[in-house]
Amino acid sequence: MKSAVIVFPGSNCDRDVAVSLERTTGHAPLMHWHGDSALPEDLDLIVIPGGFSYGDYLRCGAMAARAAVMPAVRRAADRSVAVLGICNGFQVLCETGLLPGALMRNRDLRFLCKDVYLRVETTDTIFTSHYGPGQVIRIPIAHHDGNYVADLPTQCMLEDEDRVVFRYCDAGGKTTDEANPNGSLDNIAGILSEERNVLGLMPHPERLADPRLGGTDGQPLFASLLEALS
Amino acid sequence: MTEITPEIVAEHGLSPDEYDRVLEILGREPNLTELGIFSVMWSEHCSYKSSKKWLKTLPTSAPWVIQGPGENAGVVDIGDGLTAVFKMESHNHPSFIEPYQGAATGVGGILRDVFTMGARPVANLNALRFGAPDHPKTRHLISGVVAGIGGYGNCVGVPTVGGEVNFHPDYNGNILVNAMTVGIAPADRIFYSKASGVGNPVVYVGSKTGRDGIHGATMASAEFTAESEEKRPTVQVGDPFTEKLLIEACQELMATDAIVAIQDMGAAGLTSSSFEMASKGGLGVALALDRVPMREAGMTPYELMLSESQERMLMVLEPGKEPLAEAIFRKWDLDFAVIGHLTDTGRMVLTWHGDTVADLPIDPLAEAAPEYDRPWTPTPTQAVVDAAVVPEVPWTEALPTLMGSPDLASRRWIWEQYDHMVMGDTVQRPGGDAAVVRIHGTDRGLAMTTDCTPRYVRADPVMGGRQAVAEAWRNLTAVGARPLAVTDNMNFGNPEKPEIMGQFVGACQGLAEACRVLDFPVVSGNVSLYNETEGRAIPPTPTIGGVGVIASLDRMATVAFKAPGEAILVVGETTVPREGGGWLGQSLYLRELCNREVGAPPPVDLEHERAVGDAVRDLIEAGRVSACHDVSDGGLLVAVSEMALAGDLGATLEGLAETPAALFGEDQGRYVVTVPADQVEAVLADLGPLARRIGTTGGAGAAATITLGDASVPLSALREAHEGWLPGVMGA
Numbered sequence: 001m002k003s004a005v006i007v008f009p010g011s012n013c014d015r016d017v018a019v020s021l022e023r024t025t026g027h028a029p030l031m032h033w034h035g036d037s038a039l040p041e042d043l044d045l046i047v048i049p050g051g052f053s054y055g056d057y058l059r060c061g062a063m064a065a066r067a068a069v070m071p072a073v074r075r076a077a078d079r080s081v082a083v084l085g086i087c088n089g090f091q092v093l094c095e096t097g098l099l100p101g102a103l104m105r106n107r108d109l110r111f112l113c114k115d116v117y118l119r120v121e122t123t124d125t126i127f128t129s130h131y132g133p134g135q136v137i138r139i140p141i142a143h144h145d146g147n148y149v150a151d152l153p154t155q156c157m158l159e160d161e162d163r164v165v166f167r168y169c170d171a172g173g174k175t176t177d178e179a180n181p182n183g184s185l186d187n188i189a190g191i192l193s194e195e196r197n198v199l200g201l202m203p204h205p206e207r208l209a210d211p212r213l214g215g216t217d218g219q220p221l222f223a224s225l226l227e228a229l230s
Numbered sequence: 231m232t233e234i235t236p237e238i239v240a241e242h243g244l245s246p247d248e249y250d251r252v253l254e255i256l257g258r259e260p261n262l263t264e265l266g267i268f269s270v271m272w273s274e275h276c277s278y279k280s281s282k283k284w285l286k287t288l289p290t291s292a293p294w295v296i297q298g299p300g301e302n303a304g305v306v307d308i309g310d311g312l313t314a315v316f317k318m319e320s321h322n323h324p325s326f327i328e329p330y331q332g333a334a335t336g337v338g339g340i341l342r343d344v345f346t347m348g349a350r351p352v353a354n355l356n357a358l359r360f361g362a363p364d365h366p367k368t369r370h371l372i373s374g375v376v377a378g379i380g381g382y383g384n385c386v387g388v389p390t391v392g393g394e395v396n397f398h399p400d401y402n403g404n405i406l407v408n409a410m411t412v413g414i415a416p417a418d419r420i421f422y423s424k425a426s427g428v429g430n431p432v433v434y435v436g437s438k439t440g441r442d443g444i445h446g447a448t449m450a451s452a453e454f455t456a457e458s459e460e461k462r463p464t465v466q467v468g469d470p471f472t473e474k475l476l477i478e479a480c481q482e483l484m485a486t487d488a489i490v491a492i493q494d495m496g497a498a499g500l501t502s503s504s505f506e507m508a509s510k511g512g513l514g515v516a517l518a519l520d521r522v523p524m525r526e527a528g529m530t531p532y533e534l535m536l537s538e539s540q541e542r543m544l545m546v547l548e549p550g551k552e553p554l555a556e557a558i559f560r561k562w563d564l565d566f567a568v569i570g571h572l573t574d575t576g577r578m579v580l581t582w583h584g585d586t587v588a589d590l591p592i593d594p595l596a597e598a599a600p601e602y603d604r605p606w607t608p609t610p611t612q613a614v615v616d617a618a619v620v621p622e623v624p625w626t627e628a629l630p631t632l633m634g635s636p637d638l639a640s641r642r643w644i645w646e647q648y649d650h651m652v653m654g655d656t657v658q659r660p661g662g663d664a665a666v667v668r669i670h671g672t673d674r675g676l677a678m679t680t681d682c683t684p685r686y687v688r689a690d691p692v693m694g695g696r697q698a699v700a701e702a703w704r705n706l707t708a709v710g711a712r713p714l715a716v717t718d719n720m721n722f723g724n725p726e727k728p729e730i731m732g733q734f735v736g737a738c739q740g741l742a743e744a745c746r747v748l749d750f751p752v753v754s755g756n757v758s759l760y761n762e763t764e765g766r767a768i769p770p771t772p773t774i775g776g777v778g779v780i781a782s783l784d785r786m787a788t789v790a791f792k793a794p795g796e797a798i799l800v801v802g803e804t805t806v807p808r809e810g811g812g813w814l815g816q817s818l819y820l821r822e823l824c825n826r827e828v829g830a831p832p833p834v835d836l837e838h839e840r841a842v843g844d845a846v847r848d849l850i851e852a853g854r855v856s857a858c859h860d861v862s863d864g865g866l867l868v869a870v871s872e873m874a875l876a877g878d879l880g881a882t883l884e885g886l887a888e889t890p891a892a893l894f895g896e897d898q899g900r901y902v903v904t905v906p907a908d909q910v911e912a913v914l915a916d917l918g919p920l921a922r923r924i925g926t927t928g929g930a931g932a933a934a935t936i937t938l939g940d941a942s943v944p945l946s947a948l949r950e951a952h953e954g955w956l957p958g959v960m961g962a
Contacts, residue, residue: 009563010471012387016654050652052385055471111380113649142384142649207651212668212783214657 001229003029003045006073008064013050013204017086020206021047024222032069039072044229045082046073048089050142050204060103060145061091070096082126082229083198087143090190090200099193099200100158101150106143107183113142115215116181118189118203119169122162125192126228127199130220136173137217139203141181146202148184148191158191166190166201232262242269248600255594263532263580263588268595270498270536271505274759277599280725281757284738288752289745294714295753296417302343302494303413304753305420306715308779312669313417314676315349318357318410318719318775320758324465325407329374334382334468336409338540341386342494345477346543348421348484349413352653353667354383356393356409357680357719357773361402363636363959368397371405372644373960378468379409380647385470386477389656390648391665394680397636403763408719410775412678414669421484423493423503425511425546425572430490432504432515432570433552435559436476436542440525442466443499443538472541472564479562480543488551495542501535503544504570505578509596514577517570519587531580531587546572606731612689615815615829617891623823625867625893626941632864632894633871634951635822643956661876662789663708663860666780675780677711683863684769685816686831691733695740695772696834700898702776703748704860707843708901710786710850711778716745718755718774723767725759733770734759741772747836748843750776787850787858787903791877794928796856797910798881800866801921802842802900812895818864819894832896839899845920846901854905854913861900867893869902870925871936871948880929880945883938885922893938 003021007014014031022028029047032039039046053064064070077083077098085093093099106112115138120131131137150158158164166189170179175187182202190201205218232238239249242265252260252268260268270276278285290298296313297305303317321336341351356379361368383390388411443466483489491511493503500522508515519531525539547555552568559566573579580588623631632638645660657675658666664679681701687694699716706713718741723730745751761768780786814820815829849855857877861869866886874881886892904927905913914921929935934945 009475010385012385012474012652016652019654051387052471052474055385055469055474057471110377111384111647111649113384113651114646140651142651144384204651207654210654212657212673213651213654214659 001025001027001044001226002042003027003047004032004039004043005029005047005049006032006034006069008034008053008067010053010055011049011051013086013206017047017049017206020209020218020222024209024219025226034067034069037068037072039069039076043076043081045084045225046076048085048092050087050089053088053092061088061095064092065095074098077198080195080197082225084127085200086204086206087202090202091145093198093200098198099191100154101148103145104147104149105145106147111144112181113140115140116203117169117171117179118166119173119175121164121167124162125165125196125199127221127224128165129227130224134173136169136171138208138215139205139218140207141203143202146182146184148188150185155185161194163192164188165192165199234259234265242266243273244269248272251598255591255598261588263535264590266532266536267501267588267590270501271595272599275497276502278757279600280602280604280759281720281734282601283603284735287738288742290751290753292715292749292751295751298753299755301422302346304715304717305347306753307417308676310672311417313415313420314412314777315344315347315415316410316412316717316775316777317343317754318408318717318773319343319756320719320721321407321409322405322721322758322761325375326405328465329371330378330381331465331467333375333378333407335466335540336407337379337382338468338470338473339496340409340411341388341473342496344411344413345480346421346492346494347415348419349415350481351388351411351413352655353412353665353678354388354390354409355678355680355775357682358393358395359401359406359771360397361405362399363397365402369960375407376644376647382468382470384649386474387652389650389652391650391656391667392660392679395641395644396684398684398769400769403766404761404768406721406768406771408773410680410717412676412777419484421489421492423491423507423510425491425507425513427490428513428572428574430546430549430572431552431568432517432572433545433547433555434522434542434567434569435545436564437469437472437539438523438525438565439534439537439539439542441529441533441537444533444536466538466540468540475562475564476541476543479559479564482558483555486554488547488555490546490548492543492545495544497538499536499538505592505596507544507546508572508578509592514573514575514592515570516573516579518581520583521567521569523565523567531582604725604731605728606735607728608732609691609736612830615820617812617814620814620820620890621824622890625888625938626943628819628823628890628894629867629871629936629943630947630951632818632822632868633948634955635818637818638864638868639955640953641956642953643960657783658709658788663705664711666709666786668783673783675783675786677706677709677778677780678776679705680773680775681705682771682773684771685827687737687772688769689816689829689831691736691770692740693831693834695737696744696836697831697898698772698774699741699744699748699750700834700836700839701862702774703750704843706776706778707847708787708858708860709780710847711780713748713750713776713778715751715753716774716776718752718772720755720757721761721768721771721773722759723762730767737770737772744836748840785851785853787855789859789873789876790857791873791879791904791927792856794879794930796904796906796927797923798870798925798927799903799905799921800900800924801846801903801917812891813897814891814895817894817896819890832898834898842899842901842920845917846903849903849913854909855903856906857904859902861902863896865894865896873902874934874936874945875949875952878930878934879927880934881925881927881936883925886924886938888939
């Protein structure tokens, strides 16, 4: 499995996801500088990491979406290379149009860093095959702009095509309003592209993929990728 | 050219005596730029003129100390060829005037102090003091300061892992924002600010210089008045994105051999940084100010020298390394300019398009910086409060009140706004005794904490000073760390008042005593004086930031109760059981339930502190305790309740007198630990008179209570009080 993590100015979870990838898959990813427009042709996975690319100035992810490397990311996605966007990476993928919808400021207007519960809505993906259907997992969030919005046709399409991957829920798996940390539409925490090879999610699976950090619920995501892409 | 009038001298914060010294050094009148340079270099903030005499009395060395005070940050050896680099600094006045930017740039400044030394910052902490919760400004200040700290640290990608918050009406007009950064650097790649090599290029990197923050250092050296809020333009504006780029670019350059010396531009900006580098190296410096990257047109040499624009660094490079360094900074989209070179003249010569605009002798200016032996009066001794005359509120009422009181309630609302997990090494998140960050790539940890109990310091500066150090040491010990060293952030009122100076002198004495006995030297620090508004001083607040090392993360303790049926022990009571026991003077019980802030604070017996702490650390290192928590604010029952809440398990207590003194007394040097039932006899036998059993853990979920005698309080009620208070105040 050959993977690359894109490093933008202001990315700050690039090392974290690289550590998790290497820990889970045994392969250290290539750290790819945003200004280098050519990506290796033989990549199996591209990760757009969390952080504050370009300081989140203008709009989260807006400038990174126009970085030199992004046309190559788009071409790779079109070739069915797996693309994983975490937090700021999800925002970037929405800004590029690789995923539908947008991420607005959190409902209560504050940055929020805490563990949340997620319900795995589909295991029919290369990202979640190692989870059980409907499994409730605990994963941290850390964002100011994670409030997912989309118009009604998009929402219906995501639902009909089984493209909602994670929903915020309570410990018992109920997708209540109280369990929704940021006001996201229909408690949506992560979605897939039409071809199911691009996943964007606000929570950080790389932050709980090591028992030393207090949990390993993020690990199956990387294990799923390893199995699908090796 | 502007004529220097007595008014202009006064506006620059120089006394007539100090101005006479300027004339003597120069042998002529200064021009405005030169006067500005004297003004900031001799400001309290930069010169420590009131505090130096007493700071010198603090112990600063130990075999593991690599760099003590005097550099950008302190450096201690943490083994395996690595060092911890850390410091705490205040940003009090700016944060009161403009809370978001004031707090944000406080974080930015302390981060730079640490990464300037070659360290990668791995954690931020803070210590905050706000006014009364119901004061009209408090909510605004809390939300601004917290958002500012988060806004900066989150973006830079350094986890904010710990801190402390107090509320007191005497901070209504002068809040305290103390920020601490801890970094890790290889022992053989530490960078210092001492310039060397005549002719070596002096290089400016980072952001462009603008007009923000001019005279920030002078502002930080005067009392507050109602007009202070008009000084909002002297508060700098932070750009954490640029700081993040600066960290990465510096780390990249530091991996080469290009840097001779490096210094961040903090308070007093270009003046202070260039002066300090040249002064430490015994050299001169020539700067062409027109080469400084500028944010706006029409800036003058005066403004360039005094600007406190953020995210800037000054470096001396090895000759010929300019292209290498420039390529790295350009890659990170940062400004890079060779603005001058080192000379052998011992003078600072500034030019502006070829014309000399300032020419000052460096050593005389630095050496002649005023140093005062300010008159001081000792703080009057407070009477010891007789526990027998303190009103008794039933513990079942007192406990929920205390758990939901301003100084004890959960700070979750605050730390959930800080990214405390980025970098993927936070093994103990906020909410415990000390935060623990894994040393990246190893199974060892750094523990860190910030502590001070201002009400103790005000009642007895010596004892309060001791207590601040002892509590930091205790918090590190409680997670199983070996305490290494501290940084001190001395926040006091106007030192020209003898009673305030007396607080400072007393606190230094207490700090020194504790640091000495606990082998816990001061390696860095910051002094913030003139914390007064309209003549009213803050409670003296010598905040201590402590750092320790954990040899194996497998042998680390946390506060949470782990399993039902385990024995709860208190370790460190001086008399067992204490007759009529407990120290209520200056306790939260007295303040929150009797509305009285009186009495002498609890004494700190440093030898006892050390013996108890060492015994507790031995137990943790041997894996013999399942949870550990120090007993501090609120006393024994509060400590037990905090452990119960963290583990969501109740406790049944026995053998405790049902008196406020026994349950809520704030006697020092104590810990609560839990021990599996089958090992309790052995642990008690080993600890002897240091420990006794006070109960058993048990009861989960809705059945969880704190039970003592015939009465009990449901854990859910305590949780509601504890978690509900701050969101209630903030209306969210």
